[in-house]
Amino acid sequence: MDFELNEDQQAILEAVDRLLEQHAGPTRAIELFANNTYDSELQQALEESGFSNILNDMAMEEGKLAGLEAALVVEAVARAAGVCAIGSQIMLAPLLTGKELTDQALEGPVAICLRSQIEKPVPLRYGANAKTLLVLADSNSDDDLEVITLGDGDMESVKSNFGYPMGRLVNTSVSGTKLGADVASKVRNWWRLSLAIETVGTMEAALNHTVEYVKQRRQFGRAIGSFQAIQHRLSLCAIQVEGSRWLAREAAYHNAQDEAVANAAAFAIAAADKVFGESHQMSGAVGFTREFDLHVWSMRLHTLRQELGGLGGHRKAVVAARWG
């Protein structure tokens, strides 16, 4: 039994953290978010550093993707509040490389949604910036995947306070290449895994920010983090984050199997609701201000909670995987 990262994985993490120190962080996220802008520089830096295709490039043997390595990168970018479609770029697009569609990685940013969400368009993460749109069937019982190349004017920007640039499809007659159920179910599982991993990184950053705050903030002559009422609640949040992290990494390690990814996503986004509420409550009034960076991560959690059917969708997938 070994949960420690090996030397290669540790090196990946250190390298991506160095890159993110230069290209990401809450200050940059706030600047970009003010204009609903996508971080093309961060995406380019990740591509040039070879992280974008890590899922395939690091594969140790045929058919065995480097899920854990990809997950580490996605988790780190989420922790650094990168404004970049990292999940779809690293975990979804590489799955399609070499398919009948293309020999090249898909052009990013890549947005993703369910079929019903383009028939009745909803706001999508990075939708306004996307060059490619992946559309999955609403249910995996009749799974298919459509890969659509987007043109100018196909999407419109949508204002939202929930931490990501959003866009909605306006040209509902767009169409693309349809791929079969095998690819679709793979993409669905990796999307779930990506959501779980992004939630982990985002939650962890929100919790860390809160823990540092309660160590500094003094009331009644002592740090508020010295009160047991605060300590015990933050302990439960820490356990939720740890549980989410290891369930997600385990699912990544086993390369996105049905039950593991459904469970990782369900667990993480349920935890996210708890971490959101507690981190704001423990941060008091400053926690609701724009000058305190907590909102950079906390508001994102609610966006992540909506995708792929949300908590209900993930939990349905859990029981379907276990009990049919």
Next chain:
Amino acid sequence: MNINFSKQELAFQTEVREFLQDYNDIDGFLSQGPVWPQVRAMFSAMGERNWLALTWPEEYGGMGKGHSYEYILWNEVAYARAARNPLSSGVVAKSIMRYGSDEQKQTFLPKIRTGEVHFSLCYSEPEAGSDLAGLRTKAQLNDAGTHYVLNGQKCWQSYAQDMDFLWILARTGKQEDRGRGLSLFICDKQTAGITVSPLPTVDDDQLNEVFFDNVEVPVAQRVGPENGAWAIIGEALADERHIQFPPGRVRRDLEEMVDWLNAQGLGDDPVIRERMAHLVSKVMEAEILGLRVLEAMEKGRNATVDAAMNKIVHTLTCQDIPRMVLDYGGPEALVNGYRPEQIWRQSIMETIGGGTSEIMRSVVSRQALGLKG
């Protein structure tokens, strides 16, 4: 990172499962007292295979295997509902190996290894539960210097009614010395002056009070140095973290609750299926956190925080699972002896025993988050 058991470990798991086929109907995990003779017989059968000494060094007749083998064994036993891991081959034996005299090793280790003798831990007292360092049971050395004389009362002892020996924590120093004034003693339960009195529990089992009235314990049965028990019991606790809360228990709990709901025709209700999914997540969380504890122990890392997290998650999960049936199962779920209400009644105790949830939360907040005060 490698979250898999080795081929050898998986082969052992298969062997354990085959062994347990003869003991699947004991049902001693949730309530051991009423079936102690059967549990004892199973431990003896395990002793014949030397499974009570899986991780013991070979010099003490052990198999010298890693913690993973103990984890696999007791996780399978928990899933089979057969029994809890015996404290004698864990806490007691490992402490004797570390701190006991040659005579204690020769007297007790072979009998513990074969399942011949069993111990009950006598730590808690009416006024010393979570605050164990405040305990008051006194062990006074007699004038001749040959015996300690024990006086006082212990409380909430598991299995004391059935065990052969008591493993007693008592005060040999001053009250104000707290943990620095405590010593450990081995005492035959038949010794004059010992009274074990039952405290019936809501799960139809029992805890016990143990009274000591001028009980004479030979000096040779003190384990480790006088006033040196605090470190010994801390290390002993650390020895057992990987098997204290085996996730096989909650996996089995969930399977049985789902079977019960299906039998009532409720298993397809979408509201119930949503709760089932939530509980799958909780069970899988308990499983992965349990493996985190195992890994920390295998690598010799301090597992205190991992174990505290695991304890909180495991014990809350085993309460959440039967609560699903009490929430949705209707009055039928309350019928005495049905699995849902039986598991529910037993699970209430889990967030208290072995360190309350509140103590565990303080461990996490102080040691993982660095919050002081």
